[in-house]
Amino acid sequence: MSLAAPKLIVSDVDGTLIDSRERVSRRLREALATFSAGGGYFALATGRPPRWLFPVLEQLPLRPICVCANGAVLYDSDSDRILTTRALSPSAMLELVGSAREALSAHGGVGVAVERAGVSAFDREAELFLVTPEYEHAWVSDEHGMGSEEEVLSQPAIKLLLRNDKLTAQEMYDLVRPAIPADLAHVTFSIGYGLLEVSAPGVTKQTGVADLAAILGIERAEIMAFGDMPNDIEMLSWAGRGYAMGNAREAVKAAADEVTTSNDEFGVARVIEALYR
Structure with missing residues (x-):
């Protein structure tokens, strides 16, 4: 796949994937289903621990592997299994x-x-x-x-x-x-x-996504990422294509390759839909 059609899409949750009512829009669910049906992988990358993910996962058309706790945990939500951890002593x-x-x-x-x-x-x-x-x-x-x-x-x-x-x-x-x-x-x-x-030192969402990409055999250039807050900066600047939300902080926008619309204006869905036009 080209960069325009990534193999892995990774999205932050709060302020990015979900809107201000903490909902995943029908439009975004349909976009993710189309991407997944075409063979693409989707993952969450969040500061949330695994135990806080299920109100979001219940709204999705799939159960992805999730980068949790800002990269410290890889969690398989389909099997409820912690795959890797990076802890502070x-x-x-x-x-x-x-x-x-x-x-x-x-x-x-x-x-x-x-x-x-x-x-x-x-x-x-x-x-x-x-x-x-x-x-x-x-x-x-x-x-x-x-x-x-x-x-x-x-x-x-x-x-x-x-x-x-x-x-x-x-x-x-x-x-x-x-x-x-x-x-x-x-x-x-x-x-x-x-x-x-x-x-732990060096642990960010970027390291978590890199760990996941290695498991899946996906190159950095084949990854598209979305985020809105400072804990997304490393991930957005590292991914093949990083998108800041319209509601993102200015430092996050500066670190991204592109800026999409806000989480209340279907920002993630708009970008994914454009892959299929």
Whole structure:
């Protein structure tokens, strides 16, 4: 296939694949079904852990392999199987939290949470998502586990979450990122309010998509990717063709090859439909 007809299409979820009502449009479902029927592979690449994917997967015409937790996990949604994981070690997380707390000391400090891989998307949430008592949830969570910072950071995690409700994510990033060496961890964010997402060094959606492409035997030039937030930048700039959504941040648009319309204006569907004209 040429670049105009990729072998693999990869899409971010929030702000990209789903609209502002968290729905996958009928138009996009039909476009994905056409692409899949022609022999193409489709995958999700998201900051979400596997356990948060099924409200989206239930709207799709297929059950894809998913790049989860910003590249830390490859998850086969058809068989509910974790294929690969790339985790932060407890010692690295302890160092990370200390550096972040110092960087944010003048702004109210930091709350800490972790996502662990487990073996299934249906493992108990309290075993997969653990928070410290001072962690201010950025979304509704009723079944998380709770423990001291020592307990929360005692096991490897696919993602470390740093929370400060007095700052935006960009403000947190500007303060924390310089304090975290690249060989210790990768720091990014995917929402506007004060929450940073930290992965093992070098782990991004790009590395997750590259792992998937290697499994499928697909070259980088044969991949098309879509995204809207800073945690998509590496993936969009690496893929054979990277598309930023019309609602994307300016830094994301600058990293992409093209800009499509917003997630509420069928941005992903428009590009896929154009492959068949």
